[in-house]
Amino acid sequence: MPDEHHPKHADEHAKPHEQTPAAEETAAVVAVDTAGGAISPSAVPATAQSGKLPGGPDTLVRKIFTGSGMVSVLAVLLALVIGGLLIAATDQRVATTSSYLFARPTDFLTAVWNAATRSYVALFQGSVFNPRGASVAAQFAPLMETLTIATPLITAGLGVALAFRAGLFNIGAQGQIIMSGILAAWVGFALHLPLGLHLLLVLVAGIVGGALWGGLVGLLKARTGAHEVILTIMFNYIALYFLRYLLNTPAFQRPGESNPISPILDPTAVYPQIFGTQYRLHLGFVLAIAATVLVWWLLNRSTVGFEFRAVGANPKAALTAGINVSRSTILVMAIAGGLAGMSGVAQVAGTEKVLTDGVAATYGFDAITVALLGRSSPWGTFAAGLLFGAFRAGAVQMQIQTGTPIDIVLVVQSLIVLFIAAPPLVRAIFGLNPRRKKPAKAGKSQHAAATGGAA
């Protein structure tokens, strides 16, 4: 423990290419002051002896969540390439040509290329623009579908991202969506209110539902020190089984229906469709854009966001500066829950218009990936949400047109996460790792050896 600073510094020098020139220059200044990073300034003994370090054990997760956007882009690219190879591996034509691979390798390579590109072209056509559409409206239908699917991903992703910026690993978006869905749907089908007011109330009910479910996690963490990861996982289960229970009670089950499905929401309670009835795209998408702007403002231009970021970056310093860390924890989880709650509303009042036990689908979990890919920045999360929406929307077309199973998209998504979690791997593959500074690296590992008692 007393030595934890050394590897960190050594590590910094091992990867100077990560830094912008300006950062490199200033890093050099630090390095001067810390004897080339070998030894931390003598401020360190106190830290070392008390065994407290900023960031703590979550530092790695933190790094992964807030690393460079470049890695995100490369990870997506790499995942698509590998996905393409997988598609090719199951392709009939590729199999045939491989039997005479050595006789005519070009046949094989062409087949591989064709298989992959055919699928990805279909994916594109299913998610952005379909040139075979009968009308302009039909040609853009895939894009509308993408935006529709992206809506809940974006808002829930923002919830995960915001909590993460405050140092909390919120994997409870799933439960928060469900709780929001329950409340919003109930207001939507059980109450009968005038147009406008009804939808507003649905929205408020959903956001409050998510916020309470998230805020409760924050409260438990702040008051008892329980870990938010465990709490949110358990809260996801509670929410899901609570929903299933409700859907079998008269209050929620559609009359005369034996399946666990709620009544359809009142027409006054659903989001209006933005571009008319031919697309599913609804007001929720506009609200998702608004939420992104709001989260950006909150994080970068408000005192509340300042507190969140301070608590996330160095809770001890935040505490010493008089920031109420407990309050921040509760508040950020409530806001994160509220954002996830917007996804719940988008589902019940926008896309589905009923409540089923599949209301959250896997949006709550995909939201974690979206936040991860978006590097926990509001607009990054927005972009990542769009990308995942496109994958989802396009996958169906891909299966119809080329027979490539939808699951390949899940493989690609998972590969993205994998590569984001391993930036050095991505950089190595793209040859972005300049020759490692061997001594520094050696210093790191050997120093560890030394701390192990060899010294």
Next chain:
Amino acid sequence: MLQPHIPSGTDTDASRLVRVLKLELRGITKRFGTLLANDHIDVVVEPGQIHCLLGENGAGKSTLMNVLYGLYEPTEGEILIDDKPVTFRGPGDAMAAGIGMVHQHFMLVPVFTVAENVALGAETTKAGGFLNLDDTRRKIKEISDRYGFDVDPDALVEDLPVGVQQRVEIIKALVRDARVLILDEPTAVLTPQETDELLDIMRQLKSSGTSIVFISHKLREVKAVSDTITVIRRGKVVGSADPGDSTTALASMMVGRAVSLTLDKSPAKPLEKTFQVKDLTVIAPNGQHTVDGISFDIARGEILAVAGVQGNGQTELTEAILGLQERVYGSILLDNVELVGRSVKDVLNAGVGFVPEDRSVDGLIGTFSIAENLVLDRYDQPPFAKGISMSPAKVLENAKTRIDEFDVRTPSGLLAAGTLSGGNQQKVVMARELSRPLRLFIASQPTRGVDVGSIEFLHKRIVAERDQGTPVMIISTELDEVMELADRIAVLYKGKLVGIVPAGTGRDVLGLMMAGIPQEDAAAEGHATASPEGGENA
């Protein structure tokens, strides 16, 4: 004094300890990216000498020693032992060549015994794979007796005082046949008495033929024990000095310009006592009384310095005042307002300025910009915020003013605070805390890890704050700093107040008080044992 080189073939335990070697670093250059940490450094460590590497924090001393110890590979240059070039691929090679290092932070396993720690990494086993510690115990005993270390091989390391833990580190090196011992800032964690004992041990080691490379920036110690002094500044050797040179000359050489080591400070003009602590007790989560029934007060226009070896309740005392401690009993009055039980924000708003002891942990958010760090405790107050809306322009404007005022060396207030050097980071914390009207200023280790030039500046600011009529409380483990700044000195030992003494009290008396001996006894004993170095003020 010089011993002949005994070939390793005729090894006995006794002969190992007296083998000597000549160590030479020739043209050592170490680059980290664009940074030149060591620039063609030449150092020759003659056998059986104490060779001091003197330089400020960040001058490149530790990098050089890590090169020597095989932790870094030099970019250029070579290491010669007995005039033969050697290459170290790791500490193992360095140890095998007879180089031992005692790091600034000890590398000991707290729950292991001394013998287990010493054996770690070179364990021998009995038949059946059982650990054989008898041999190690015997060696520890032998070395301990030879140098009067007084170390019990079977004691648990975590139970030992810091000074003894350091001896365990030295034993570790000696058991591994070290003929050159590198001591990296060894006195940083010691009481003045322990420091004197360490200096004695160093002299003994020298007389038995072990060369010592002594890394330090504390001039008093360097002068007391060194045979040769090499001064390093910004990665370069700027020259050699003689231990007989004056401290001012050494300091100037180290910093590269004339420095005044003594602070121009007018006598305090204490006004009314606005800060009172009564029967303050802080109980740690483990039930320990970390602060134990302390009472003192500070007047406006007065500096009370709290002296004590690290870990004797200073941290808890300041945290209790600030409202960071949970179980606080007693009373803390500032301007007749009770602070116990108030939130940190309330305490700060009551006019308390606080510089925490560890800036990187408690004082700054490394990933935040300098500008944001400069408003870390006022981000929600005008002019920086209206309601919950913050004004980045105002925050940046404030940063420009503070950066100028406190001479923070940075191209822009928008850079992350973590990119600043330690001294500049400290200036940022001080700038933040001193930039609003204060009713009480508390600074814990105000100049730890800060270069000599910045120390001068920061000390002046602290005195200026006092002269404005603010009660000032300084917590420092550096006795020099305490003696320089204090108008009165309070000494803490194991959470208790040993006593409050006037500023002129001698170093020896303070040292004994820091070991828990009451002032009266300390004064009596101090006169009996005052050594030449002990009485000298650097």
